[in-house]
Amino acid sequence: MMETRERLIAAALALLDRGGPAAVTLREVGRAAGVSHNAPYRHFADKDALLAAIAAQELKRQGANLAGDRSPDLRAMLKGYVSWGRRHPERFHLTFGRWDREAPELAEAAEQAKARFTEAVAAAQRRGELPAGDPERLGALLRALAHGAVDLALAGHLGAAGKGRADPEDLVADLFAYLRKSAEGG
């Protein structure tokens, strides 16, 4: 039997996916977890803390998916990020939205993910696929593009299907091509 805390998180995650943070009512969470509507307060400070726990769990799962590979490929990491965001819009917005201090475990998970990503950028630079320079800053460029492309696509601001249509995957590939060309040209 799952612990109450885990059941609460699982129930909240299902509600989040269905209708966003507004649909995550503690009453519905409690009902789905088989407890009263204020039992969550024994496990989380408030509703925001419950949502922060979901975000931390998503961040850790993404890290775990990549932990299998000894040195994960940069393109694979970005592809995974993009496809996860498009598959789970509400988790994407929650996880990479604003957290005011909230849970320290969230900040730690984010820091680890960033470090892994920066390492993959440095590896790609060594292979000559990316231009030289501070890998953290180049990594920020790649993360910002992937994040923005997914966010705009989810909001429908990237253009409808047809002529000028560009998927987030296309934009990431475009940026890689420009960066590689820039690296060779130097």
Place this chain on the structure above:
Amino acid sequence: MMETRERLIAAALALLDRGGPAAVTLREVGRAAGVSHNAPYRHFADKDALLAAIAAQELKRQGANLAGDRSPDLRAMLKGYVSWGRRHPERFHLTFGRWDREAPELAEAAEQAKARFTEAVAAAQRRGELPAGDPERLGALLRALAHGAVDLALAGHLGAAGKGRADPEDLVADLFAYLRKSAEGG
């Protein structure tokens, strides 16, 4: 004297800036506008429609700011977008967040802004500052980067001040540099 509808939008905008969409309660909006808490329903279908009206107004204002210049500079447009987003986080999230059908005037304002931007991209291409190719797709790359950089910065995911720190403005400048180099190299 402002029309009631305008006073409602102005009051809602002030509340949005202070505390996000959750702080925009129709009761508070009505109080600030000097009407009852359900008078807004005479002007907007519901709370979401009121928020959509704010988003449309912001989009139009951004367009009006650029309308002064006959052929607005691409860098200036992106700089304006970034600084607006950083100055008004709640408006940024609302305006470029998800709208489900909502108001048609919103989609129209967004379409106009995109067209103006694509034109500026094409002009920069003619000047040789950007590589050749579909201007709409290259524009999507630039918009996605600027949008993602602002969003990550607002959420605190771009790194704290210090070593690897990169502001959205820095990332936009980096991308321009890579693209120019890529254009020259070809």
Place this chain on the structure above:
DNA sequence: ACCTGAACACCGTTCAAGT
């Protein structure tokens, strides 16, 4: 055409109390 007061169903949160 625009506005109001009362009412309804819902929500986050607190609290005294139970095991």
Place this chain on the structure above:
DNA sequence: ACCTGAACACCGTTCAAGT
């Protein structure tokens, strides 16, 4: 240590009624 039922203040929305 964990959970419950009742209660409080708040919210979006509807409705009958007013000018």
